[in-house]
Amino acid sequence: MKTLVIGATTNKERYAYRAINSLIDKSHQVVAIGVKPGMALDVEIETEKIPFKSVDTVTLYVNPTIQKEYYDYVVSLKPRRVIFNPGTENPEFVQLLEQNGIDSEIACTLVLLATNQY
Numbered sequence: 001m002k003t004l005v006i007g008a009t010t011n012k013e014r015y016a017y018r019a020i021n022s023l024i025d026k027s028h029q030v031v032a033i034g035v036k037p038g039m040a041l042d043v044e045i046e047t048e049k050i051p052f053k054s055v056d057t058v059t060l061y062v063n064p065t066i067q068k069e070y071y072d073y074v075v076s077l078k079p080r081r082v083i084f085n086p087g088t089e090n091p092e093f094v095q096l097l098e099q100n101g102i103d104s105e106i107a108c109t110l111v112l113l114a115t116n117q118y
Contacts, residue, residue, distance in 0.1 A: 001028055001056040002028070002030070002054050002057075003029070003030050003031070003055070004030075004052060004055045004058045004059070004077070005023075006059070007033075007034060007060060007061030008020060008032035008033060008040055008061070009036070009061075010036070010038040015061060016040075019059060019061070019110055020041060020043055021040075021041060022109070023113065024042070026113055031046070031052050031055070032044070032045045052077060057079055058082045060083065061085055062088065064090040067093055071096055074097075078100075081105060082103070082105070083104075083105050083109050083112070084104060084105065084107070085107070
């Protein structure tokens, strides 16, 4: 399964970086988009909305205001689900996803991975 991390960073202290690390540890394929280019472990952080293929899950690490610029992009990827990590909750985006047949979860990617619920 491929996961797209939106809000990726090279900062090892940030939750988005920790999520990339945990996803890789659990053998998930990871692609990432962030504000600044760089590497998070072996994952290249893209700064453009790349039309990635076969994305199963999108996990968000950007606030609702920033999410607006990703609405159409995320819907176009047709992921199975979008995870809203703590602080990223966005009822407007959840409604848009539902209208497009995409599941959403208000959850913590790190907790889901740690408890084998991912």
